[in-house]
Amino acid sequence: MAGRRATINDVASLAGVSIATASKALNGRQDVRASTRQRVLAAAEELSFQPNALARGLLSGQTRTVGLLTSDSAGRFGIPVLLGAEDAFGAGEMAVLLCDARGDAIREQHHLRALLSRRVDGLIVVGESTNPRSSVSRDLPVPVVYAYGPSEDPEDVSFVPDDVGGAAMAVQHLVALGRRRIAHVTGPAHYKAARDRVEGVELALTEAGLTQAGETLWGAWSQRWGRHAAEMLLMSQPEIDAVFCGSDQIAAGFVEGARERGRRVPDDIAVIGYDNWEVLSTETRPALTTVDMNLELLGRTAAQHLFAAIDGRATPGVHRMPCQLVIRDSTASSS
Amino acid sequence: MAGRRATINDVASLAGVSIATASKALNGRQDVRASTRQRVLAAAEELSFQPNALARGLLSGQTRTVGLLTSDSAGRFGIPVLLGAEDAFGAGEMAVLLCDARGDAIREQHHLRALLSRRVDGLIVVGESTNPRSSVSRDLPVPVVYAYGPSEDPEDVSFVPDDVGGAAMAVQHLVALGRRRIAHVTGPAHYKAARDRVEGVELALTEAGLTQAGETLWGAWSQRWGRHAAEMLLMSQPEIDAVFCGSDQIAAGFVEGARERGRRVPDDIAVIGYDNWEVLSTETRPALTTVDMNLELLGRTAAQHLFAAIDGRATPGVHRMPCQLVIRDSTASSS
DNA sequence: CATATTTACGAAACCCTTTTCAGTCACCGA
DNA sequence: TCGGTGACTGAAAAGGGTTTCGTAAATATG
Incomplete structure (x- = not known):
C-alpha cells in the first residue's frame, strides 16, 4: 500500500505548470504546446497519477x-x-x-x-x-x-x-416435424411466464388447426415434477407424440420418466424445454431442444x-x- | 425525473440556518438546539434531500x-x-x-x-x-x-x-458406512481442486488402512463424463461399493450410468458428489450426498x-x- | 517599430459537504 | 453593571478536479 495518492497538483508542480494547464494537457484539450503536454504526461506517468473520479463527478454531475x-x-x-x-x-x-x-x-x-x-x-x-x-x-x-x-x-x-412467441415457436417446430398430439407440462400458475407460454401454445396450435393433447399440467419448475408428469401423462394420454415443457428442468425429468416407461425420445415422443440452461439441456440424453430467451x-x-x-x-x-x-x-x- | 437535486444549501435556506448548522443537525452532532434540528430535518424531508456521497467522499477520503x-x-x-x-x-x-x-x-x-x-x-x-x-x-x-x-x-x-479436508470428509463418511472398495472419479488434472481432492481421498484412505479401488479417473466436470466413467469403472472394477465424484455433475451422470447397468444406489454402490449444486444434487434419484464448500x-x-x-x-x-x-x-x- | 492577432498559460470560481474556529447572545454571579 | 460561561450559530477552508476568463508572450501585420 503506497502513501498518499498523487493529485493533479503534484503533477502540475513536477511538470512546472499550473493545475489548469495540467488538466488541459491530461484531457487532450486545445491551447497546450506540444512540448508542455509531453512534460505533463511524463510527470503524470512518473507519479502514476489517477484522476479522482469523485472530484470529477462532483463538478460534472456525471459519475x-x-x-x-x-x-x-x-x-x-x-x-x-x-x-x-x-x-x-x-x-x-x-x-x-x-x-x-x-x-x-x-x-x-x-x-x-x-x-x-x-x-x-x-x-x-x-x-x-x-x-x-x-x-x-x-x-x-x-x-x-x-x-x-x-x-x-x-x-x-x-x-x-417474448414468452408467448417463444412457446409458439417451439410448438410450430413440433408441428413442422409432423407431430400432432402435443401436450404441455409447465410450472406454477402464478408465474406469468407459465401463463404466457400457455398462450403461445394455444396460438400455435390454433394456427395449425390442432388441439392440445389433454389439459395443461401445472406443477413446479423441477425435474421431479417432470418425471411425475411423464407418469401421469403417459397413463392418461398414451397416444401423445410430443411434449412442450415449461423449463429445461421439467424437460429433463420428463425425458427420464418417459424412458423409464419405455418411450424413446425423440422417436416416440419429441420433447422441448425452455431456458437453454446448458447444464441440463446439453447433458441430458438426448440433448434437449429448448427455447433460449437470449x-x-x-x-x-x-x-x-x-x-x-x-x-x-x-x-x-x-x-x-x-x-x-x-x-x-x-x-x-x-x- | 425531478429537476435539480436539493443540496444542503437549499435545506439550510429553507430552515433559515447556515449550512454548517444544517450539516450538524442532519448528522446528529451536538451544539444544535432541538427546535433548530427539527426545522432542519423538516426542511430536508420536504426537499427530499440526499447528501451527495461524492462530496462527502472527497472530503473524508472514504467512499x-x-x-x-x-x-x-x-x-x-x-x-x-x-x-x-x-x-x-x-x-x-x-x-x-x-x-x-x-x-x-x-x-x-x-x-x-x-x-x-x-x-x-x-x-x-x-x-x-x-x-x-x-x-x-x-x-x-x-x-x-x-x-x-x-x-x-x-x-x-x-x-x-479446504478441498483436501472436504474430500477426506466424504471418504471418511463412506468408510464409516462400511464401504471398503472406494473409487474416485474427478475432473481435469489441471484443476488444483481436482488434485487437492485426490490428496484428501488418499489421506482418508490411508488413515482407514484402505487403498483406492483402481486408479483415479480424470475427465471433465460433466454428467457425460460421469456416465462414461460408470461404464468403464463397472467393467474394470466390478466389485466397487462406493464412488467419490469430483462434482455433482459427475455424480449425477455416474448414478445414471450405474443404474443403467443394473446397480442400485446406494444399496450396491454409494455415491458422493461435490459442490452441492442443488439443481443436480437434490433432483437426482436418489438425492446426492455431497460436499458443500460454503x-x-x-x-x-x-x-x-x-x-x-x-x-x-x-x-x-x-x-x-x-x-x-x-x-x-x-x-x-x-x- | 507600433499595433493587431494568436497562442499559451495561470488565477480563480465552482461542484457539495464537513469541520474548525471565531463570534453572538442570553444569562449567571459578583 | 460587568466579566465570565455556556449554548448556538455562521463564515471560511478544505478536498481534487474542470472551466472560464484574463493576461502575458509570441507572432503577424501595416
Whole structure:
C-alpha cells in the first residue's frame, strides 16, 4: 500500500505548470504546446497519477456509474442480464454498482437511497420473474430501465422476453416435424411466464388447426415434477407424440420418466424445454431442444437503452425481446 | 425525473440556518438546539434531500464502496461469493462495484484502474477456479482480499475452500458406512481442486488402512463424463461399493450410468458428489450426498476480512475454509 | 517599430459537504 | 453593571478536479 495518492497538483508542480494547464494537457484539450503536454504526461506517468473520479463527478454531475438493483442475483435470470449490461457498459467507461434486495421492499428502498446518494447516472432493475412489479421510478431524478421483470407502470421502460412467441415457436417446430398430439407440462400458475407460454401454445396450435393433447399440467419448475408428469401423462394420454415443457428442468425429468416407461425420445415422443440452461439441456440424453430467451442480449439491450434514456431519448413501454429455438436431438426428425 | 437535486444549501435556506448548522443537525452532532434540528430535518424531508456521497467522499477520503473483481461471475463459484460479500457489506452501508474481467488480463488492468480512480476503499478478487492466480496487489493503495482463487503471493490475503479436508470428509463418511472398495472419479488434472481432492481421498484412505479401488479417473466436470466413467469403472472394477465424484455433475451422470447397468444406489454402490449444486444434487434419484464448500460464508468472511484490512488489521496468507458434508439418500446406510 | 492577432498559460470560481474556529447572545454571579 | 460561561450559530477552508476568463508572450501585420 503506497502513501498518499498523487493529485493533479503534484503533477502540475513536477511538470512546472499550473493545475489548469495540467488538466488541459491530461484531457487532450486545445491551447497546450506540444512540448508542455509531453512534460505533463511524463510527470503524470512518473507519479502514476489517477484522476479522482469523485472530484470529477462532483463538478460534472456525471459519475459514469449505474446502479443494478436485483431481487435475485443468484437466480438463473438475473446473472445473464447483469453480464450483458456489464458488457454494454464495459465497452465504454461505465461501472456497475450492484445491489441485491433479496425480494425485500424495505431493503430495496434502502439500496435505492444508497445508489441515489452515490449519484448514479441511471438504474437497471432486474426482476426475479417476468411477473410485473411495482415501479420504483416515481419522481426519481435518474432514468430507470426494467429488465426481465417489467414495471407495472406503462410509462416506465421495460425489456422482457417474448414468452408467448417463444412457446409458439417451439410448438410450430413440433408441428413442422409432423407431430400432432402435443401436450404441455409447465410450472406454477402464478408465474406469468407459465401463463404466457400457455398462450403461445394455444396460438400455435390454433394456427395449425390442432388441439392440445389433454389439459395443461401445472406443477413446479423441477425435474421431479417432470418425471411425475411423464407418469401421469403417459397413463392418461398414451397416444401423445410430443411434449412442450415449461423449463429445461421439467424437460429433463420428463425425458427420464418417459424412458423409464419405455418411450424413446425423440422417436416416440419429441420433447422441448425452455431456458437453454446448458447444464441440463446439453447433458441430458438426448440433448434437449429448448427455447433460449437470449437474456444476455436482453441485458445488453436494456443497458444500451439506459444510455439513450440518460441522454433523454427514452422509449416508454414494455419491449418484448424475441426468443430463439435451439434445436438439439430431443426433436430430431424421426428417421 | 425531478429537476435539480436539493443540496444542503437549499435545506439550510429553507430552515433559515447556515449550512454548517444544517450539516450538524442532519448528522446528529451536538451544539444544535432541538427546535433548530427539527426545522432542519423538516426542511430536508420536504426537499427530499440526499447528501451527495461524492462530496462527502472527497472530503473524508472514504467512499464506503468496495470493488469486486471477478473472472467469471456467471460461474457456479463467483456468484455465491459475491452474494456473501454483498451480504456482509449490505448490513452496513457499503456498496459493491462489480467488474467482470472475463479472464482477460488486459481487461482486468482496465477495470482495476477504473475502480482505483473511483477511490474504492478495498478490493475483493474472485477467481474462477481454486488455481492460484497472479497477484494484483503490488503497490496498490487499497487492501485486497482474494476469494475462491488464491493469490500466488503469500503476502496477500486469500480465502479458499479446504478441498483436501472436504474430500477426506466424504471418504471418511463412506468408510464409516462400511464401504471398503472406494473409487474416485474427478475432473481435469489441471484443476488444483481436482488434485487437492485426490490428496484428501488418499489421506482418508490411508488413515482407514484402505487403498483406492483402481486408479483415479480424470475427465471433465460433466454428467457425460460421469456416465462414461460408470461404464468403464463397472467393467474394470466390478466389485466397487462406493464412488467419490469430483462434482455433482459427475455424480449425477455416474448414478445414471450405474443404474443403467443394473446397480442400485446406494444399496450396491454409494455415491458422493461435490459442490452441492442443488439443481443436480437434490433432483437426482436418489438425492446426492455431497460436499458443500460454503461459498456464501466464504464470501462473507472475505468481505469481513476486507473490513479488517481497511482498518489496518490484515492477516496475510491463505485461509482454508472448512467444507461441510450434506448427507442425502445416495449414501443412506444399506438396511 | 507600433499595433493587431494568436497562442499559451495561470488565477480563480465552482461542484457539495464537513469541520474548525471565531463570534453572538442570553444569562449567571459578583 | 460587568466579566465570565455556556449554548448556538455562521463564515471560511478544505478536498481534487474542470472551466472560464484574463493576461502575458509570441507572432503577424501595416
